[in-house]
Every structure is written in structure tokens, then in C-alpha cells.
Amino acid sequence: MNRNRMSVLLFLIVAGAVPEVHAQVNGKSLAEKLGYARDARLLIVHADDVGVTHSVNAATIKALDTGLVNSASIMVPCPWFPEIADYAKSHPQLDFGLHLTLTSERVYYRWGPVASKDKVPSLLDENGYFRHDWAATTKIDPKEVELELRAQIDRAYAMGVRPTHLDSHQYRLINGGKELFEVFLRVLNQLQPGVTEFVIHLAFADDEMKAATRERDTWGAAWRQRDFDFFTSREFRQLLQDQNIKLVTWRELAHAVLQ
């Protein structure tokens, strides 16, 4: 995706209208545009939150190496962004997007805006970090949102990242808990024709990640280790093969839809 196309998507996101990938493009189905049969079942296995900790970076890189996780998005304001930016720069074939970030949701480990704090006061808490979350009553200035998102995209480009897609942090929750494997298996066994995205959260349940997420289990260290274990497993690979599910990337989608 080039920067002009990204600007269009950015405006849509700032306006609250996350762009949908339509199933029909110029009379052809999206699957056909991507070079597959009309009723092909296509899957993006997408790792969120890259850059947030070293543990997330290490688990994501290891998962991408298996080929079973084939797309990921990066949080530019986070302390470990330079590590993954360096990796993305030296692996330009990989499908890295930007995980646009306007909150800092943890308690013991935090980050703030890329833009100058004076320019984005509505996004900040009393200590100068991003807010933990946004309530219905939180007054956010949309101009400050746009300024901050542009600053994140500018830093990503300046540090060598060429993102294939944009998505946003802390707006989706597919599932969690002990029956996660069974849920994944059921969804995969019943996958419908067209393109489906699994949004997963990878990390190792190591000391850093346990400490960074220790105030609650949601998207915590154990949860992320379970995602890693399932989506890099032989069972997942076998299931894709048995069900004839093909992996596609945001880069391929952008090429098919936006060209």
C-alpha cells in the first residue's frame, strides 16, 4: 500500500468507518481476484500488538517463521517498536501493518503518544501517558486523534517500515479461556467461503510478559502463550491442509482490491 492509499484508509478510520473488503470486485469474487476458485476458503492469521514487549516480538517472529501466522500489525508508540521496525525493514516480504494505538491499557508498564504532548492533550492521562481506556464520557478531540495517527505512520516510515495495512488497538475480542483450542477448531471446521481474518495475540508467558500483564488475565501472558501454541502447532497445519484452507495476506488483498 502506498502512502496516498494509506491516507484514504486513515481518514476512514478517523471517521469511525473501518473499511470493509467487499466480496465482489468488478464482477469477480475476492477469492477469484486473489487467484483462487470462487468458493475458496481463505484465511489471514493475523498477530496483533507487535512492538508492545520483547516477548510479543520474539513470539511473533517465531510464529511468522512457521508460515502458519502470515500477517501482523505493529504498535508504533510502544517501547519495543525499534526492535520490530528493524526486523520489518530487513524482511520486506513480510505482511506487517500498523496497529494504530491511542491507549496504554496496562498498569505497571506504559507508553504515551508519538506526537508532542502539547498537541494531543485529550488523549493523555494526568501523568502524560495515553489513557488506560476510553469511556463513553471521555472527551476526545478527533483532530488530535488524526494528528497522533499521522505521527505514528510518519515514524513507522522514517524507521523503515512499509506497512501493508492499518488496524486499530483494543477494539476486538474474539475469545479466550481454557476452551480456546476447541473454539478455534470449530470455527476452522465450519469456515465459510471468502476471506476470514483470525486476530490473535502472541507472546511467550515469560517473566517480562507476566509482569507487563499481571493485573488481569484478558490478553495476558498465559492467553498469548495459548494463541502461540495453537497457531504454530502441527494440528493447525494439518487442519488447514485437510480443510483445503489457503492462507492469504493483507498485501495480497490490498493488491487485489486497490489496484
Next chain:
Amino acid sequence: MNRNRMSVLLFLIVAGAVPEVHAQVNGKSLAEKLGYARDARLLIVHADDVGVTHSVNAATIKALDTGLVNSASIMVPCPWFPEIADYAKSHPQLDFGLHLTLTSERVYYRWGPVASKDKVPSLLDENGYFRHDWAATTKIDPKEVELELRAQIDRAYAMGVRPTHLDSHQYRLINGGKELFEVFLRVLNQLQPGVTEFVIHLAFADDEMKAATRERDTWGAAWRQRDFDFFTSREFRQLLQDQNIKLVTWRELAHAVLQ
């Protein structure tokens, strides 16, 4: 130390004159003011860089628990500051100071100013982080230094830290390498009367710390694990006892000198 006294020290540091603790106070030696014999050998074992990573925080807390490391200073701009601020707030008896920070010296893991970026441009690199280091030719605006240091102190107070002392990041290097234990032992065996400070750098050589410091060995993960191993060892405790070396804190010094 109260905030007015801290302001005095802050001005001295901004002006480049790090305040010295004089051996003579009102005719009494500092050791006497501290309640010891005139020729007592007093030692502060001081852990730097707290807040920089979870690994540093965890190692420092464990070392403080032994009583053999008895003072530490905190880096407010770093991502793991909230974790150690919470700990300092709930352990007000401990001797925590602020490790005033104007650089972000690593490659894959970085941080920026507490002040608004627009207000401190001379402290920033092209990506909005603190500079990796300062060369003789680097043009730094002293007013921006003062503004940033005040912002760090303000955030520390706002988040519950009551610092007993101030020092500065990246200006001292006592030693390193494989013969570190022998150097420590030699210095301790030859310790002179008066107050000596050992500035040490603690962390565990775990995945987070190895990744955060992997571009060079200086102050790296292995170095910090060695500091931890020595200064929490039975040998060090025994040596303090054999040599009749007493541990004192910056809190006690501030009380003796500034009261």
C-alpha cells in the same frame, strides 16, 4: 529530602556542578554526624537504572530485600517506571532517588522525554526519542534540560515517589568484565574511612534484558547479572562484617548534611 531542597540540588545539577558531600560538617566528620566513629568506613551500595526494564526492577527489588543493596535510583521516562513507582510508594522506608535521564542509549528498546516534545527539541533524535548519546558537538539547550528534569521530578511526585536523592544517568563507569569480583573485593578490603558509594547496575540476564542490551556488552545483561550475583552474595555480607563496614543510605546523608 523535601521539594525545596530538591530544587536546590536540581539547579546545581543543571549547572553542571554535582553537589559534593563534604567530609566535615559543623566540625564533626560526616561519619560522626551519621552517628558513627570518626574513622568509620561507611558504604552506600547503590543500584542505578531502576525502571528501565522489568528485569532491572525485579533484580533490584530482590537485592534490596537482602539488605546488602540499600539504595537505588529510578529513571522516570522509562516504560517500566510505573511498576517501580508503585513499589516505592508502598515501601516508603526504602532509599529511592531519581536517576535523571536525558538519553536513550539502546538500539532496539527506547524511550523519550516526559516533557512535551515541542518544548525540548534539542534533546530529541530524528524519531522523537531521547538522543542515543551526547557528543561534544551536540547542541543542547540548558533551559530544555531544566524543563525536562523538572517534568521527571513532577511525574515522580505525582505517582507517589518521594525521592531521597538525585543522580544522573550515563556519566559514570566504575568497571566491568570478568575480573569484576576481584576488583570489588580489592576495593572493599582497602576501603578508606568516610562515605564511599558503589554504583552498581542490577538485572537478571533473562530474555528481556538480553534483547534490550544485545548491541553491546557494556552495562549489558551478563554484566548486570554479575553485579547482582556479587552484591547479594554471602561472601559480600561476610566481607562487610569482617571489615566492619557499615551500610548507610542517601536518606541518612541528606538528614545529616541538609538538616
